[in-house]
Amino acid sequence: xxxxxxxxxxxxxxxxxxxxxxxxxxxxxxxxxxxxxxxxxxxxxxxxxxxxxxxxxxxxxxxxxxxxxxxxxxxxxxxxxxxxxxxxxxxxxxxxxxxxxxxxxxxxxxxxxxxxxxxxxxxxxxxxxxxxxxxxxxxxxxxxxxxxxxxxxxxxxxxxxxxxxxxxxxxxxxxxxxxxxxxxxxxxxxxxxxxxxxxxxxxxxxxxxxxxxxxxxxxx
Numbered sequence: 624x625x626x627x628x629x630x631x632x633x634x635x636x637x638x639x640x641x642x643x644x645x646x647x648x649x650x651x652x653x654x655x656x657x658x659x660x661x662x663x664x665x666x667x668x669x670x671x672x673x674x675x676x677x678x679x680x681x682x683x684x685x686x687x688x689x690x691x692x693x694x695x696x697x698x699x700x701x702x703x704x705x706x707x708x709x710x711x712x713x714x715x716x717x718x719x720x721x722x723x724x725x726x727x728x729x730x731x732x733x734x735x736x737x738x739x740x741x742x743x744x745x746x747x748x749x750x751x752x753x754x755x756x757x758x759x760x761x762x763x764x765x766x767x768x769x770x771x772x773x774x775x776x777x778x779x780x781x782x783x784x785x786x787x788x789x790x791x792x793x794x795x796x797x798x799x800x801x802x803x804x805x806x807x808x809x810x811x812x813x814x815x816x817x818x819x820x821x822x823x824x825x826x827x828x829x830x831x832x833x834x835x836x837x838x839x840x841x842x843x
Contacts, residue, residue, distance in 0.1 A: 631666035644670045649698040651718075652706060656737035664720045664736040675717045678707040709740045 633640055643663075648671045650657050659667070674692060677685040681703050690699055710717050716739065723733040 630669075631662055633663065633666060645693055645695075648674065649693055649695050651736065651738070652698045652701050655741045656735060658723065658733060658735045660726075661720070661722060661732040661734040664734040667736055668718050668720060672715070672717055674702065675706065675710060676715070678702045679711055681707065706738070710738070713740065 631640075633643065635643060644667060647657065647659065647663065647667050651667065651671060674689050677689055686699060686703060689702065690696070693699060693702075718736055719739050721735045721737070723735055725731065726733050
């Protein structure tokens with residue numbers, strides 16, 4: 624068990640890991656910004672910031688201590704010269720790590736590590752997403768659903784109030800009026816037929832009367 628063993632192993636031995644960190648530190652000092660994986664960027668930030676703190680005090684002892692780590696005199700000159708002058712007033716936090724997404728080959732999470740004082744503007748697509756808790760997600764979802772329902776109800780009310788009788792189509796009104804007149808005419812005809820006898824009933828009554836008269840004449 625790795626109890627109380629902080630740090631990043633990076634799947635390397637001790638000597639290999641030190642060489643990797645030294646090479647990346649020299650590249651960062653030279654270019655002021657490099658792109659690597661997120662794990663290596665975090666390990667490099669822990670590795671190089673103590674060296675930058677030593678470079679703020681230009682002395683023979685500090686130069687020798689940093690040279691034991693980097694083993695490159697050009698990197699030492701750059702670190703104790705330009706970089707130390709740039710970060711002289713900063714108490715710490717000389718670098719920043721910005722996530723860049725996943726690498727297309729093996730989907731490894733990539734990041735860019737850079738000196739803060741050399742770029743005060745953060746990239747547009749960079750930055751880490753804010754961590755959300757389950758309680759926060761529930762609260763936000765509930766509020767969003769209630770807000771959506773309230774907004775839809777308000778829109779429906781506004782639409783209902785905006786609709787007016789004057790905005791109706793005149794052609795539709797004419798068709799409806801003609802349909803109402805036809806229904807009234809049919810109702811009147813049925814009412815007349817119901818009040819008085821029809822023509823067929825009158826003919827039947829006349830025939831019955833003629834038959835009765837003929838019988839009276841025959842009897843006389």
